[in-house]
Amino acid sequence: MKENNTYIDNISALRRRFPYIIDLLESCNLENKEVSSNILKSKDGNLTMSLKRNKEEIYLYSKYNPLSRVKNKLEYDLKEVKKGKKNVLLLIGLGLGYEIEYMLNEEYIDNIIVFEPDIATFCDVINKKDITNIINSNKVVLILGENDEYLESLMSYVCSNVVYSYSQIYIKTNKQYNKIYPKKISIFLKKFKDILEKNKTNLDTEIRFSLDWSKNIIKNIPYLFESYSVNIFEDFLKNTPAFIISAGPSLNKNIQLLKAIDNRGIIICTDTALKPMLKNNIKPHLVISVDGSCKNYKKYENTEYADIPLFYSVKVNDKILSECKSKKVIYSAYDEELSKILKKLNIGLSNLPSGGSVANNALSLAIFMNANPIVLVGQDLAYSNNQKHATGTLYDDSKNYIDQEEKLVEGIDGKLLKTNESLLTFLKWFEDVIKRDKNNRVYVNATEGGANIKGTTVMKLEDVINRYCNEPKDLNLRFNNLLENSTYFINEEYRKEVIGIFEDELFNLIKYKNILEENIKICEILINEIDSKLIREYLEILDLNDRKISNVKNETIFIGSVLTNATNNIILNIRRNNNLNESENENNKSIALDNSLYLYQELIKSIEYIIPIIKTTINKLIR
Template sequence: MHIDNINYLRENFPRVRKYMLSLPEIERINVEELKAKNDSMTAKIQVGEKKVFLHSSYSPEKEAEQLIHKETQANIDEDSHVIFFGMGYGYAIKAFISKYPSKEYSVIEPNIEVFEKVSEKISFSSLFNTKLKYLFVAEEFSYEEMISKIAQSIGKQVKIIALPTYANLYKAEISQLYDLTKNLIRNKRVTFATNYKFQLNWMENSIKNHRYVLDTPNIVSHVDFEQFRNKPVVIISAGPSLSQDIEHIRYIKDNKLAYLFSVGSAINALVSADILPDAVFSYDPGVKNHQVFEKLIAKGLDSIPLVFGSSVGYRLLDLYKGPKMHFITSQDQVTRYLLGDEILKKELILDSPSIAVMTFQIVNKLEMGPIIFAGQNLGYLYNRRYAEGIDYNFIDSNVQEKEMNNSLNVEDVYGNVIQTNLGFNNMRESLERFASMYNRQYINTTKGGAKIKGIEFKTIEDVIEDDLKKGINKDNWWEGNNKYGVLNYHNKLNKLHDAIDDFKIELNNIINLNVKISNTDDNSALECYFKEIDAVRSKLEKNAFYSFFIVKTIKVQHELMIEKLLKLSKEPNILIRSNLVNNMYNNYLPYVVKASNILESLFLSEIKEND
């Protein structure tokens, strides 16, 4: 490798340099360098018993220009990230940079011999500009890892540009990249939509539920651990297959063969069948979540412990009069701030696509086993989304034709193809990640449900026969006392009130500075105002009320503001930048003001009562 390229990699991509040094010294004979008809560099690559040209044998530059023209005809907007699959001698990258000098991109070179040959002939510092975000070589990472790393640079679109030769040689790999990027974009959109929908709910619920968190035991750490350890548990979900196994659930209940934990809407199917689970779990922050439990509440069935996520819709906790326990969700900024070190890593339950996934985390932390799933279809069966006995006026239990037409195909437990939706698919992938993380004994009894990697399928009849052979003592298992210490609690609360006062001062400062920016076109004055407004924003970011609570309440708007801030900082024209700054704050600050008014009112009315 040329010394200049060694230095370039050391400075910009040390990981690649380290990887290259780790490779064994072997003779590499599969790449033959040649000159094209126009005297430019190209090469032949050995593929089986034949050789193929890496670039055009006539004019690599012209081939590259045609490729970039073809691949960018639909235009590449400012939110697109381009991934080059194949670097070769860099002709396509040069053509792209010439057309889009300010566009960010990443490069994957899958052939180690090509990379080595090229690194001896061309200068990386001349080929790449400063917009190159990631450079990956050969098998340094899996494609999943590559896309995961690139994810932070990906906006709303991804464009993969493959060298023509590589498009034929690496069809499977490129197809995998397309699938990975498509899933990434889709999941980012889901996350964006979820944050936009629930960001205020999470904060409002966490504040209003805080008194219940202080008055109830934490299921992960405030009750006797030994009554759960290595005890079987059935997580009962609301999928349509639950109807087939309801009598087996009754048998398990009657003979005390396992803990029965009902999640979400499953409680309605169980109540309809006169089966009372050992606990019902809920975490949905939505304003309609309490309606899921109307049947339970209307019948006065208040002997079942309710295990609630600390950011659950607050109305449920006010309406349900039975025993309660809690778990701390990663979305609960209030409890995490006020209790601080009292919340151990083990006690924090990561926000997930469904309450089944949250409960799965909890029973793993409690070291229960085997952990058994029932009614966890994660797909459509008989064109229904819920089991019999579950019907709402705000969502149809039957899957409509439009949903079926937009469905995804996944493998079921029998190896057949079933239809599912994006939400169910995200739940399945989350279960698979946690199953891999905890690695305990898991069984999925859901007949006709989606296959869950890492969780074996076994009928509930066989589970009863093979795995649930003796009864267990579950009497009053939920009894326990809240064990959070309050030594620093009041101090934290007082500091928060001080932070609210300080926040108001800095908010007023940033509003006034933004007005000054809009009212002047003097360059020197604008430079001063830019420095001042940046300093005030830095103070705000260190303010607990703003950083812990307001930012989390307007997470979507804050992320959009940060994106704009990074882009406008590169604008060389000071007057254009002043307009961009002014517009950015004019869009963002009203959300800050509204959120601060709501949160201050909630803190004063709810948290102060616990002082």
């Protein structure tokens, strides 16, 4: 492509804001284009554009006065945006960027997400039209092309940082784009919605449990001095079958068959399945846990499993560890707070990726151990026989009911089954992980019911055992030898250093609380203040304090959870209920101050919740 000043300016702007687009452009083969574009001057002197596929040519804009036509169409869209209280515009098709340029000045649109399905068309545009104002705008996020890995990574970022709910989004698709790229657009919208739902589920979980997780992490740190690291188990199961046992309702059909494995494969038991396994006199090689809720503790309460190693995330409910008599193995589920502590100690710990369920973590553990094949048992991911869990679990009897909005999923027999959004998220995660595994590993779905998991071979459990469990592996002996010949994850020599980390954290949280208390006083004054000069002075103090808070935040370990607990609730409340703009409502000053005041108060509550837990942990570490 011949470079000109317009192209160079656009590329420079892209390199600064969207370097991943530069990578795409450099790796893209623009020969043999399916769609060709033609950018030319309209009758009024502005640029217009057409797309041609095969012999059909379609104009995206008017040949005569493209800008006025765009403006007329967008006025309707803007009315719909206001009416629906949308604050994010998802624009399908960049075109010449006229729609974006018009929308950039609308105050009530916080973000504009642009999906351009064709890299070649994008190249033609940046060669002919200056779109640096679009590229440089902090409101705009550009999503380009159809590279799966790039798309999913970028969309995950967008869904985590830009938009919370599908209800926030106003989708505008150029009708002509839909004629040219119907399949690409359909696939993109489905992926976008799936990722958005997944991130919404994760965010809702964070909001509900962030402080509980922090409490558990703080209380569980002393147990790291008596736990082993998951690192020692890397490649431990090379070419050994691994059976991941979940507590879906189909486990009732084949749980007894698990006895036939007889140490010729490893049994990784999820915590929910532990009680039914023990009730049926089946001893797994290990049990894995991640959930920090009180309900998760109930899965272990009054259960004897002293000879079964517990693999746990530091977020797990602290009562589980306080009562655990078995050997413990710590792994990271991308636990940010733990990572900060370990970084200070210069100690590494392997992460086990998770899609939100303990079975997801179990699969990551089996892959980390290099097991092959990996067999899923009791992994229904659907309401088989209108049940959610197997007999004998915490959720048995009257509590084993469907409590979320129903969805439909294809079963292993091709028939549709009822499920819910959370289970679909777990299913999608399984399928993505299996798809990305390039190690020729065999994945088997031996659930004998439930949802079809793409990438797995469906087999009866009896046939799996007969086919893959032919050689004794002495797994119990190997487990014990490995643990007995390993040291604990954190040695005693680090105890004073860990105590110092928590003492620093306590100091920073108290400093943070003092600044917040000053901000509360200022907000209370500002609510009734009418003197513009005083208002500016107080706002300057708030701005200075916010910078101090930012500095303290960078020095602390647990402030992220405090902020998550307080800030996300308020942000979501504003997005769902207020949706107001300063130019539209005279009461916005009061609303903004009320929200700020509430935020500061919630942050203080969260800090006051965490401080005594840290003090207790320090005392426990000292003793």
